[in-house]
Ligand SMILES: Nc1nc2c(c(=O)[nH]1)N[C@H]1C(S)=C(S)[C@@H](COP(=O)(O)OP(=O)(O)OC[C@H]3O[C@@H](n4cnc5c(N)ncnc54)[C@H](O)[C@@H]3O)O[C@H]1N2
């Protein structure tokens with residue numbers, strides 16, 4: 001079986017045309033975790049007027065020379081103060097109030113004594129003190145949040161401040177997930193013999209895709225039966241943008257998925273990539289939809305889900321990239337196991353702003369070991385040309401948080 005180099009498989013994936021223009025309007029309060037389908041531009045500056053940031057007296061700084069200053073009255077927050085002060089005058093002004101015209105400084109209540117309708121300055125403050133200038137936060141016309149951004153708490157707050165009651169977000173791509181294999185038992189199903197294996201792949205992948213912004217259609221498990229597999233794939237294709245299956249793509253007598261996918265009328269983009277784990281991965285396209293046949297092993301299916309499904313989901317959402325790759329330094333020697341591009345579960349530590357990689361408690365074995373991805377794990381990438389690597393070598397790692 002000839003295997004495609006990893007870099008070429010990624011280029012081919014990247015060249016696939018993906019429909020990235022579908023969007024909907026949702027209430028701001030329902031938009032957490034969704035992906036913005038438009039730039040958020042400030043319609044006004046923040047603040048729109050010079051605004052007090054302390055409770056005190058709005059004054060002319062040149063008056064703070066020890067003289068007493070006459071209080072004209074109160075200016076509570078929210079009132080549209082129209083008065084202008086002249087030299088020798090002040091207005092009691094509160095945190096959040098628009099500053100009166102003529103005032104350039106706010107002297108706090110704690111710094112003055114009030115006597116006979118006047119303030120006496122006990123301790124002066126610098127010019128402009130406790131006044132938020134126009135545009136302190138942003139100016140009208142500033143692009144505050146870019147299209148393609150995943151909405152988090154800060155984005156929600158900024159959009160609320162701009163009175164975005166509704167938000168235009170990318171439609172969630174629909175991803176159907178299927179586990180194949182006669183030996184696998186779906187969650188909660190009774191076991192009839194100890195050789196059966198509890199299915200984890202369809203749940204791992206569903207969680208991974210949901211975390212990446214997709215809507216998941218969980219289709220459970222199907223046995224190694226050509227007709228049943230064909231039937232479940234046809235159903236999946238009728239309702240999903242991407243169909244992702246695990247198992248049945250290698251060379252065994254019961255590996256039917258690799259034959260069923262072309263039988264669906266899907267065009268195989270590639271099958272077999274020089275990666276470890278996941279060399280049997282199959283990517284196919286049918287019109288605007290995609291079918292991914294991932295290998296059955298739990299670690300292989302998760303890694304190939306990250307490498308081949310997440311970029312499609314990200315593109316459909318209009319996001320720039322599916323995951324973050326950072327440069328890190330090996331804290332220990334690393335033994336490469338194959339001549340393929342390898343994705344090795346590792347621990348990532350941040351020390352003084354730099355990433356370091358170690359393999360403490362990571363087991364070396366088959367591609368079934370999903371527990372290697374627990375804790376603060378990442379995937380270290382070593383290329384086809386790499387051999388064993390010495391401590392302190394710089395490597396690239398895929399961070400597995402914040403998809
Ligand atoms: N003669 C060869 N044998 C194998 C080759 C090969 O090239 N020649 N490739 C090996 C590699 S590498 C992989 S990866 C697997 C991939 O095989 P399949 O995709 O056909 O997967 P299965 O055989 O169906 O399952 C493999 C393994 O994973 C377990 N599994 C399956 N589904 C689930 C699930 N939903 N949850 C948890 N675990 C699952 C399954 O029980 C098997 O143990 O083929 C190698 N063989």
Ligand code: MOO
Pocket residue numbers: 275276277278279280295297300366367
């Ligand atoms: O393709 Mo397999 O995933 O190398 O174990």
